[in-house]
Amino acid sequence: MAVIEVTKENFEKEVLQSEIPVLVDFNAGWCGPCKSMRPMLDELADNNNKYKIVAVDIDEEDELVEEYEVASIPCLVVFKNGKETNRGVGLIPKDSIAALMED
């Protein structure tokens, strides 16, 4: 499945209540490293059904940024059963993104 764009309206449903783990990509249109990582996220999302990947635009979603204390992007946060289990900050290679999901 493709990467799903998420806002504060559907964050609860798509992320916190998800039955499978979720990788949340906090990003912004002006963030080069975020854009550079997006094709890797698309590929990971398309090629697995063990977890889903969603994207949050930090410029539009102040509340989510505040709530999850995002202070640097790219910022990837892994949620399992509604709880944060892992986080990766900065541009990281595809293998490391996949590894975030394994821990």
Add this chain to the structure above:
Amino acid sequence: MVYDIIIIGAGPAGMTAAIYARRAAKSVLVLEALNYGGQILNTPDIENYPARAHISGYDFSTTLYEQAKELGAQFIFEKAVGIKDGNGKKTVVTAKNSYEAKAVILATGSANRKLGIIDEEKLLGKGVSYCATCDGNFYRQKVVAVVGGGNTAIEDALYLSNLAKKVYLIHRRDSFRGEETGVNRLIAKDNVEFIFNSNVTRLIYDKRLSAIEVTNKIDGSVKTLEINGLFVAVGRVPENQNFAELIKLNDAGYVQAGEDCHTSCAGIFAAGDNRTKALRQLVTAAADGAMAATEAVKYINNNCARPKNRKED
């Protein structure tokens, strides 16, 4: 297979080298640890590249990447951890594989220099940042500190002074080496406070950074500043450690190489921010890429060409 040229690093220098090498009909493998682009990815708007008044670092990198690929350069995303030289070829070792080539171009660039204090890495993304233009927006109306005394520190402090409630600029000396106009603009700001002759000596945090301890180098006094964010701008370090056995580096870790990009090891060339040079800019990185590729091609043609019509003895 043995490639003609392996290029380590897919930043502006490495990818320009790939273009020149492909146009000289050499086979090219580009190895990159993260993703193509390099440091320029962090620049939202490039304004000093000839004939491009404005372009984002991402668009610049992507265009360059596509150009190199279209010309036939192969890209593999693995981190090079060493080079071996022997039997007339170079072997580049990555975490997973090894690849052989007649010549190698090191275009590894540089990384942010860390302060080197406890828990600095742990707090990355939790109050510690190395990029004001990337992360400044998270500190609107908050209190931040910038550490450093060069142009980047001054530019970062200026940028942040337009967003944050208060900006401390902490510098280990008592004057700036950076551009005077920038310094004067900072002095004119009401919300910027200078702290001279001082180092950041401790990071104080609960879940995220809440304060720092700053030690005055002259009288040894220590004070605690309550801040939300610390922006580290103390320069960059070249990423050459993995190749130090084979090629000569200077004391600061840069590859000893002149304008012709030759290193101390024949057949290995250095291009871009990782070599000794006076100006590290996008345009000089691209120029290095062209030079290194041209020299590598010359090296291969002179040293590795199979003699034609050689009579068997």
